[in-house]
Amino acid sequence: MNKQIENAPTVTCEKNATGFYTCAADERVDVGILLELGSIGSGHAATSLSEILQQQVLIDIPRINVLPTHQIAEFYGRHDAPTTAVYIRLTDSQCDMLLVFEAAEAKRIAAMMTMAPSIGELDPAMEKSAIQELANIVIGSFLTAISDFTGVPMLPTTPELAEDTFDTIIDSFVIKQAMASNEALVFDTHFRRDGEEASSILMIFPSPQLQELLVQKSKELIETPTGTE
Amino acid sequence: MLTILFPLHAAKPVKIAHGTGVYEPRKPIIHLNMTSQVVTFPRPAVEIQANVTLEEVRVNMAEMKVESKPVELVASVGSCVALCIHDSKNKCGGMAHVMLPKSSIAMQEPLPAKFADTAVPALAKAVRAVSGSGASLYAKIAGGANMFPNMNTLNIGAKNIEAIKAALAANKITLMGEDVGGSHGRRITFNITTGVATVRRFNGATTKL
Numbered sequence: 350m351n352k353q354i355e356n357a358p359t360v361t362c363e364k365n366a367t368g369f370y371t372c373a374a375d376e377r378v379d380v381g382i383l384l385e386l387g388s389i390g391s392g393h394a395a396t397s398l399s400e401i402l403q404q405q406v407l408i409d410i411p412r413i414n415v416l417p418t419h420q421i422a423e424f425y426g427r428h429d430a431p432t433t434a435v436y437i438r439l440t441d442s443q444c445d446m447l448l449v450f451e452a453a454e455a456k457r458i459a460a461m462m463t464m465a466p467s468i469g470e471l472d473p474a475m476e477k478s479a480i481q482e483l484a485n486i487v488i489g490s491f492l493t494a495i496s497d498f499t500g501v502p503m504l505p506t507t508p509e510l511a512e513d514t515f516d517t518i519i520d521s522f523v524i525k526q527a528m529a530s531n532e533a534l535v536f537d538t539h540f541r542r543d544g545e546e547a548s549s550i551l552m553i554f555p556s557p558q559l560q561e562l563l564v565q566k567s568k569e570l571i572e573t574p575t576g577t578e
Numbered sequence: 579m580l581t582i583l584f585p586l587h588a589a590k591p592v593k594i595a596h597g598t599g600v601y602e603p604r605k606p607i608i609h610l611n612m613t614s615q616v617v618t619f620p621r622p623a624v625e626i627q628a629n630v631t632l633e634e635v636r637v638n639m640a641e642m643k644v645e646s647k648p649v650e651l652v653a654s655v656g657s658c659v660a661l662c663i664h665d666s667k668n669k670c671g672g673m674a675h676v677m678l679p680k681s682s683i684a685m686q687e688p689l690p691a692k693f694a695d696t697a698v699p700a701l702a703k704a705v706r707a708v709s710g711s712g713a714s715l716y717a718k719i720a721g722g723a724n725m726f727p728n729m730n731t732l733n734i735g736a737k738n739i740e741a742i743k744a745a746l747a748a749n750k751i752t753l754m755g756e757d758v759g760g761s762h763g764r765r766i767t768f769n770i771t772t773g774v775a776t777v778r779r780f781n782g783a784t785t786k787l
Contacts, residue, residue, distance in 0.1 A: 419640035419677060419692060428636070429654055429765060431780070436726050509726045513656070513780045517763020520656030521725045523639065524734050527677055527692075 379564045380413050383536065386563055387411045387553070389498060390491035391538040394551060397490040398540060401483060402461060405543035414535050418527035421535060425550070427515035434511050434518045435484035439492075440504040443559040445522055446491075447552040448484040452512065454547035455480050481508040487551070499566040501559075522554055534560065632769065637673045642691035644672030644704045651768040655721035657735040659694070659742055659758070660766040662718045663701050663751065664773035668709035671770050674701045678734070679741035694741035698749050717751050718775045718787045719743075720766045722758040735759070755787030 391411050399406040416424055431452035438445045450458070456468050459476040462483065485508050492503040511518050526533035536553040555563070637643050637653045637660070645651065651673040653660040664671035674691040681693040690700035698717075706713050719742055722735035739758045746753050757764065757777045767776045775787040 419638070419689070421639075423638050436729065438729070506729070509728050511725050513725070513763040514654055514765065516654035517656035517723075517765075517780075518725060520639075520654075520658050520763070521734070524657050524677055525732070528732075528734070 379560065380415070380534075382564050382567045383534075383555075383560060384411060384413050386495050386498065386567065387413070387536045387538070390494045391551060393494040394487045394491040394538075395540060398483070398487050401486060402458065402542065407541045407543060409539040409541075409548075411536065411538040414537070415532055416535060417531060418523055418533045421523045421526070421533065422516050422519045425515065425519070429514045429516065432513065432515040432518055433480060434513075435481055435508045436511065437484060437488050437505045437508045439559075440506055443556045444503075445525065445554040446488050446505070447518075447522060447550075447554075448487060449515070449518070449550040449552060450480070451547045451549070454545070454549060457545075458483065458542075477510050481510050484508050484510075491551070495563070499563055499570070501562055501566055522552075526554055529557070632771075634767070637675045639675050640677055640689045640692035642672060642674040642697065642701055642704065644670070644701070644708050645770050646670035646708050648771045651770065652766065654763060654765045656723050656725045656763045657721070657738065659719055659721035659735075659738045660764075660768075660775075661694075661697055661701060661742060662720075662766070662768045662775050663705050663715055664718070664768075664770075665705055665709040665713045665715055666773055667712060667714050669771055669773075670705065670709045671768065671773060672701050672705045672708075673766075673768050676738060676742065679737045694738055695745050698742065698745035698751070702749055702751060715751050716754045716773075717746055718755045718768075719753065720757045720764050720775065720777045720787065723760050723762055723764070725761060725763065727761045757785050757787060 388411050391408055395406045395408045414424065422428075432449055433452050433455035434447055434449045436445070436447055456471060456476060459465075459479040460468050460471050462479040463471065463475050465471045465475075485505075488505060488508075492505060495501070496503045523533075533554065536555070538551050539548040540551065541548045632648055632650045634650050634652045635643060635645065637651050639658065643651055646669070651662070651671075653673060653675050655675065659676045661674045661676055662671060663673075674697040676694050676697045677692050679694045681696050690696040702715060705715060719739070722739040724733050724735050736759070739756075743753065755775065762779050762781070765778045767778070768774075769776070777785045777787060
């Protein structure tokens with residue numbers, strides 16, 4: 350497992366303090382470009398989240414982790430934490446996107462959105478609908494930003510919500526990645542409402558083809574001299 | 579006058595077979611008649627309390643753990659499958675957290691517990707190595723759900739279950755219990771001493787296998 354990563358041609362990996370193999374973004378140009386695209390997207394996503402909630406939203410610096418697929422769940426270490434997650438993918442199945450909330454945080458956000466007087470009076474069906482809509486808007490603005498920048502068309506599917514423990518939700522995505530290769534590239538960024546402890550995660554699993562396409566399109570943009578077609 | 583000369587509820591830990599339980603003498607039933615005083619103790623005198631908490635050992639994805647100590651092996655699975663193999667004779671067993679049905683799907687790597695077709699023989703071999711000769715193995719499985727059924731993605735959970743059942747049949751290991759399918763996650767707690775696998779869903783429903 351570890352040996353394979355050490356031998357990978359373009360990525361240099363180091364074991365970090367938590368015992369996982371992660372790769373510094375600067376060491377691979379491709380990852381650097383993807384990270385930049387992700388930053389643009391998550392900036393827009395956070396802005397739209399902030400506009401919906403009428404609240405300040407803080408985002409962490411986006412990261413790209415290249416991890417052995419079976420270590421992805423362990424990497425987040427949330428194990429049996431109650432989680433509400435919304436899954437959206439591209440219609441061409443090139444990218445899986447997941448917006449992950451702590452269950453209690455999802456309830457608070459839904460109560461704010463539906464103007465429920467308290468969390469206890471929140472209708473479960475309304476909660477589900479509100480969180481799905483929120484994910485739709487957040488991920489939609491993420492994709493629009495990247496699509497506008499690179500010119501790659503990106504059409505998201507309708508959202509689907511799951512309420513379960515963190516590990517069991519992440520499970521199916523990990524399996525999908527594991528079918529293709531032994532290591533997966535995971536983009537993630539943490540959102541936090543101002544004054545709240547709970548952090549929500551936006552996780553993106555782009556397919557190798559999409560990664561290549563995005564990098565290629567971005568490079569074309571960078572290398573085209575200004576003023577010429 | 580009724581006098582009882584020994585402490586009634588002094589709980590003291592005793593070694594019971596493969597585990598540490600708490601020996602607690604049951605409350606005596608005291609029959610008081612006008613003529614005689616009879617103190618009888620109900621049987622059995624020794625019982626392992628249900629609330630004795632064992633150490634929990636987490637089995638992460640593509641991992642395999644075999645124990646002979648009294649512990650509980652724990653795994654949370656969605657589309658993955660938790661494969662438990664228990665040796666009822668020697669009170670030991672192991673768990674594998676299986677991710678994919680066939681080892682040919684992805685590149686080969688030294689992680690036998692990752693694939694159904696390699697996990698079954700590898701776990702059986704490991705349990706036999708710990709328990710010694712004369713092991714009588716049986717298996718219990720849980721998991722294989724499809725967490726997002728409306729997304730119409732590959733239902734790898736169902737394929738996992740199929741592959742594990744085929745591998746168990748090929749290795750002549752009896753499948754004693756299963757809780758599979760559906761669209762909800764499961765947390766499996768596998769008690770090595772008793773061989774009972776407790777499956778808990780997120781909504782709180784529990785099933786004992």
